[in-house]
Amino acid sequence: MTKQSSDPSSGQLALALAQQDKASFSNFLTGDNTELTDALQTLVQKRESKVVFIYGPEGSGKSHLLFACMRLARDENFPSSYQSLTDSRVTPEMLRVIDPTNLVCIDNIHAWAGDANKERALFTLFEQIKHGGGQLIVSAAQPADLNGFVIPDLVSRLSSGLIYPLRELTDEQTLLALKLRAEQRGLSIADDVLRYLLSRATRDTTVIFEILDRIDRASLAEQRRVTIPFIQQLLSRHSVFDKP
Template sequence: MSFLYEQLPLAVQLRDDATFENFYAGGNGLAVNEISRQLQNGEPYIFLCGPSGSGRSHLLQAACHHADQQGHASVYLPLEELSHYPPEELFAGLAALPLVCLDNISQVLGDSRWEEALFHLFNQMREAGNCLLIAADKAVADLAISMPDLASRLGWGAFYQLKPLDDEQRIAVLKLRAERRGVELNDEVAQYIYKRCQRDMDALLKTLAQLDRASLQERRKLTIPFVKEALHW
């Protein structure tokens, strides 16, 4: 099972739907296949980068779900949510876990305490033979890293740059997730939701979840009139 800290916020917990099977690769198919393969083969370090909406967080959580299925402990840490914690305490003992996923590391870079803790965690995990999976919005060379040794370490290993989804691909994701929920979502309604909603995937999927709950409660299909009513549009 995933390693969870009781004192940490809900954001640390994995989303149930953030799996490899639920990931719409779009133009990232090769990268996703390679990440999955390298995790299977015990790659010690993988770095993902890509803009918001490219699926970084989904893939890190999917890696943890995959580890769970294999009976291995793992942890997912979104550092933008945890930057106020002492890094030495947050990282204590993590090197013993088969998989550690650190999301949005750019949020803590430039802080000497965090950079030193990241440097030591990297070295400890490598010595232990465990896997460290890191994601950021930029490539390592473009990150604001103050510690040269950390910059050097983060440049090791496998590197993948994720491309953001275009409008058509985001709509395809919306329809795929609706299908996985057992919700009938036709093209016309999907287009309507997409045009009215914020166009990042988190907002779209939260809207879909809200509509799914409303349709179950009202026992109604997703039509444009129902969507307008349920979302007060």
Template structure:
């Protein structure tokens, strides 16, 4: 069958608590999010590799606490006093490393929000010592926060992540597709995301369901999630 141009529809991630699969690699982080009212100093740092669920858990926490969510890249131009009026999740903090304005604003936001009695969730891919922040006072406050890490996925978690990513794109794979992929893909959350995107694109272009045969073709064409 000739290839057709598919409609590149945006996926709709399911970000509710019931959509987050709990496994040994993330159980502590989930428990910390659910027990947010007991955070030491009213703040928590959440770390983990790309695609590991930091944003998902930030949304879970926002639903529990009524928090706003902001990307750290937007801190430089944000209204800091307004943001400090309630609980807040600041995502991807390493992205502002070396940005003097953003780091200074985050420092003031951190202090003001806590002074107002609100809680902070702070996220980044590596552990805090590797965030590369330049402002010493900000660095010390980040390092002083309790940290919870999302670890590399085991088979059960990676299976659940693949199933969720496929469902987010309204894809229903044949039962043997995910086990087949797990044996051949890079075992990371980022890899899973790239591979599902490639499967979605191939399914749309070829107007075919997601089968083991299609998965094999995607992998054979080098559209795996290797990084």
């Protein structure tokens, strides 16, 4: 049975897992990121004591990969914890009680850049994990030295492990990702309909997947096939489908 986290952020972890309960390596469209996904799976399965720094633009799939790592750890009966630093409820004190022997996933680490107190908490966590034999996987918008951190030693530590850029999907790869998501929901959508959707929606995969989920719910509610005219009607009724 998987060991449960005892830190005070476990409630947030439960909420995050509920939001990302389907995130796994099997439903992540790898694209040009095979080396990254292979490294993450090896790290979790072998419980290697390492630091992995992932960077890429918003919506590129960083959070999905962190949750996929946690899901794999759960399957391996290996405890893990997760914090997103864009969540205003997360405090430096919460990092101080994380078990440094576990898999620790810190999402959106750039959100704390420029705050010396928060950066010191991150530095301390890094040192605890290093000496505790745990694993640290962090995500950021840019490489460690370009996020605006004010503590040089923190930048040095974050740059000392494995560093991977998360490459965005091409249009065709995004189309495949949408098809995979639709199939998982039992939703049949023709390629021309998906291409039409992509031409009208933001390229943020997180937003696109949410749009697809809304289309699925609307299709079920109205008992209609998903066609271009149907999507056009949704576009006219819901501004969330429009490009930002």
